Amino acid sequence: MYRRIAALATAGAIAVATAFAAPDSAPTPGDAPATSTPPASTLASPAQDPELHDLLQKGLTAKQIDEEIARLDARQAEIRDELSRLERAAAEQQERAAESRRRVGRILRAYYMGERWSIWTAVLASRSLGEALVWFDYVQLMTAYERRVFRQAVEERDRLAALKTEAEKRLAEIERLKAERVRQRDRLRELEEAIRRQLETAANAEALKRQMEQLNKLWDEKGKPKFQTYFEALAKAMQNTQQLFGRAETSVQQFRMTATWRDAGINAFLRESDPIFSELTVSFVGGAMEVHGNDGVVDLNIRGRFVIENEPAHVIRYLVDELRFNGFALDETTVRALASEYELAITPALPDPTVRVRAESVEVRDGQMTVVLRFGLF
Structure with a gap:
């Protein structure tokens, strides 16, 4: 088994070096291996060799877990x-x-000791209306000050409680991140051990390592940036709700409207909105929306589903479940990290912005997606 892995790895390494060599130069003995990013065709697919593909998958996943650990540390x-x-x-x-409590205490103590009653006695003992009004104004100023002191004490107490609550949340988040880091570290150790064992029994471990390095380099230089480009374009298109709903097939019944997008229609809309979508094909299948992209160097797949969210805002959110890069599944940590960078959500709206709507349901079937909107005052 591993002889076949080694043979394919060696052939792949030679193909990479030849493909990226200068046209007017020939490789000579002792030359360093080519370091340019390899084309997708030089990397193993499951059909070519399942064992080699499995090793490359482990190497790519290990790299992504290591990146997730770095993100956890930074967070x-x-x-x-x-x-x-x-x-x-x-x-x-x-x-x-x-300090606010001390001021409140002094005021309450003054009432308890009878100091405030002497002021009211002075008001009642005034020998003229003018004198009584002066004392009354003084009483009003005093009580207004006391109300401010009481109100400020309550506000200071509430602010302190809010800060303590926020600090407790941060402590809980740190503990969660610590636990997640341990889990990812354990996953990484298991993968590294599996890779080590697989390489130990291989006839040409160095060639296999080069294949793994080439795949990781291709991911860094081509794969990840391309995913980011596609996600950015998708997020922008989803936020163009007026035109998006304007291009849907619609039917209205009482206070509800049904909007349907079919594969051909959604692809036409996307390609009109951004030239990058000429590399992409969107399809609705099996309850999910799949996006396939190929620019001749990398082949990417995105799969996700739509759900209705009401908090913190009412949107139809696209939750990414799976990403594939040149036939390799990206780790869950990378899927989560990439998708979280972009607002992949549709805000229910109609071409007439004065009409307010809410999404009641969203359904994806083979070849189409249907959203039911309800009109009303919300």
Whole structure:
């Protein structure tokens, strides 16, 4: 089995070096292996050799998990900085809240000791209306001040409680990130051990390592940027809701409208909105929307489903479930990280912006997607 892996790996490495050599130069013994990004055709597919494809898949997944661990570490550092800021703010707020409580205490003590009653006695004992009005104005100013003190004390207490709650959330998030880091670290160790065992029994481990490095380089230089380009274009098209719903096949019954997009129609709309969609084909199949892209170097697939969300806003969100790059499945961490960078959501709307609508249902069947909208005052 591994002889076949080694033979294919060696042939692949030679093909890569030959493809990227200068036209007027020939390789000589001792030349360093080619370092240019290999074309997609030089990388193993499951049909060519399942064992080699499995090894390359493990190498790509290990790289992505390592990147996720780096993201988790960076996020933990950010949250720790936020937590430090919250702790400083809470300490300052604690002082302000304590001072507010002291002022409230002095006011209550004055009432308890009868000091405030002497002022009212002075009002009642005034020898003229003018004197009584002066004392009454003083009482009003005093009570207004006391109300401000009480209100400020409540506000300071609430702000302190909010800071403490936020700090607790940050601490919980740090603990969650720590646990996730441990889980990803364990996954990475298992993959690295599996790769090590597989390479130990291979006849040409160095050629296999070069294949893995070439795939990872192709992902960094071509695959990831292309996914980002496609996601950015998709997000922009989804936010163009007026034209998107304007291009749907519609029917109206009472206070509901049914909007349907078919494969051909949605592809025509997308290609008119952005030239990048000439590389893409969108299809509705099996309850999901699939996007296939090929620019001649990399072959990409996106698969996801639409769901209706009401919080924090009412949208029809596209949840990405699977990404494939040149036949290799991207790790769940990469899928989540890439998709989270973009607002892949449709805001229900009609060509007439004065009519307000909400999505009641979304259904994807082979060849079409249907959304039911309800009119009304919301």
